Amino acid sequence: xxxxxxxxxxxxxxxxxxxxxxxxxxxxxATVVGSDIARERLEAAAGEAxxxxxxxxxxxxxxxxxxxxxxxxSVGPIDLFYANAGVALGLGDEATAADWDISWRVNxxxxxxxxxxxxxxxxxRGSGYFVSTASAAGLLMxxxxxxxxxxxxxxxxxxxxxxxxxxxxxxxxxxxPEWVQTPLFQGFDDAVDGTADLSDDGVLQxxxxxxxxxxxxxxxxxLITPHDQVRGYETGKVKDRExxxxxxxxxxxxx
Ligand SMILES: NC(=O)c1ccc[n+]([C@@H]2O[C@H](COP(=O)([O-])OP(=O)(O)OC[C@H]3O[C@@H](n4cnc5c(N)ncnc54)[C@H](O)[C@@H]3O)[C@@H](O)[C@H]2O)c1
Numbered sequence: 001x002x003x004x005x006x007x008x009x010x011x012x013x014x015x016x017x018x019x020x021x022x023x024x025x026x027x028x029x030a031t032v033v034g035s036d037i038a039r040e041r042l043e044a045a046a047g048e049a050x051x052x053x054x055x056x057x058x059x060x061x062x063x064x065x066x067x068x069x070x071x072x073x074s075v076g077p078i079d080l081f082y083a084n085a086g087v088a089l090g091l092g093d094e095a096t097a098a099d100w101d102i103s104w105r106v107n108x109x110x111x112x113x114x115x116x117x118x119x120x121x122x123x124x125r126g127s128g129y130f131v132s133t134a135s136a137a138g139l140l141m142x143x144x145x146x147x148x149x150x151x152x153x154x155x156x157x158x159x160x161x162x163x164x165x166x167x168x169x170x171x172x173x174x175x176x177p178e179w180v181q182t183p184l185f186q187g188f189d190d191a192v193d194g195t196a197d198l199s200d201d202g203v204l205q206x207x208x209x210x211x212x213x214x215x216x217x218x219x220x221x222x223l224i225t226p227h228d229q230v231r232g233y234e235t236g237k238v239k240d241r242e243x244x245x246x247x248x249x250x251x252x253x254x255x
Pocket of ligand 1: 014015016017018035036037056058084085088135136176177180181182183185
């Protein structure tokens with residue numbers, strides 16, 4: 001897809017990967033709507049990055065439908081929707097019912113609800129592009145958070161489902177990074193005493209992810225793994241799950 005003149009929506013645009021991506025889409029010539037639940041941070045980010053802010057809570061079906069309707073009616077038909085907003089909650093055995101509920105709604109169901117509002121219109125128009133930020137945890141695991149792991153797996157599965165069922169008309173990409181230097185990462189890292197990034201693969205910057213997304217959308221690539229090692233890990237997992245589970249347990253807990 002060509003960004004020049006395209007109407008692009010990015011959720012979670014007040015911060016981190018969403019903000020960097022909204023900026024990259026503006027730089028690539030798109031008309032960008034950035035959305036977030038955090039009004040003050042979104043408005044400040046919009047001024048800095050040159051996108052139109054629309055406040056929305058994507059943790060509900062109605063929030064997604066209203067966001068899509070508002071942009072479609074006031075800005076124009078949406079060419080690309082980047083479902084990026086996410087939360088990292090529920091460490092270890094301490095995950096509460098609220099952690100599970102919010103994780104499902106924001107990390108997984110927001111993708112389902114947004115796509116449900118968009119796909120019929122895209123089929124009618126004959127084109128559209130859906131991107132979501134899942135995580136390497138959606139292919140592998142985030143051992144310290146079950147809600148994060150399960151909701152990110154659901155995001156990857158939804159992207160695959162969308163690509164198989166609507167890929168004749170709708171471009172689909174799913175982004176699966178390991179850790180990226182953002183407030184979400186910082187919050188998680190603080191909660192686990194600085195041990196969030198247990199791998200040697202490094203913490204990337206949000207701009208690295210944004211650049212990878214722009215390239216993948218231009219080329220129509222489905223799976224985006226900004227940390228090169230992730231595909232190798234997934235291959236290892238699929239080849240031998242007994243080995244992979246033992247290796248994960250050893251690397252995280254040393255037992
Ligand atoms: N940072 C990482 O290491 C990392 C790694 C892999 C995947 N991800 C994923 O990248 C995405 C972006 O996260 P980030 O790291 O840039 O974090 P971030 O905290 O910088 O940004 C997330 C944004 O989502 C917004 N948000 C949360 N709940 C919302 C809701 N209900 N409605 C609307 N907006 C909401 C927040 O206000 C925030 O601005 C998330 O889906 C995250 O899971 C992050």
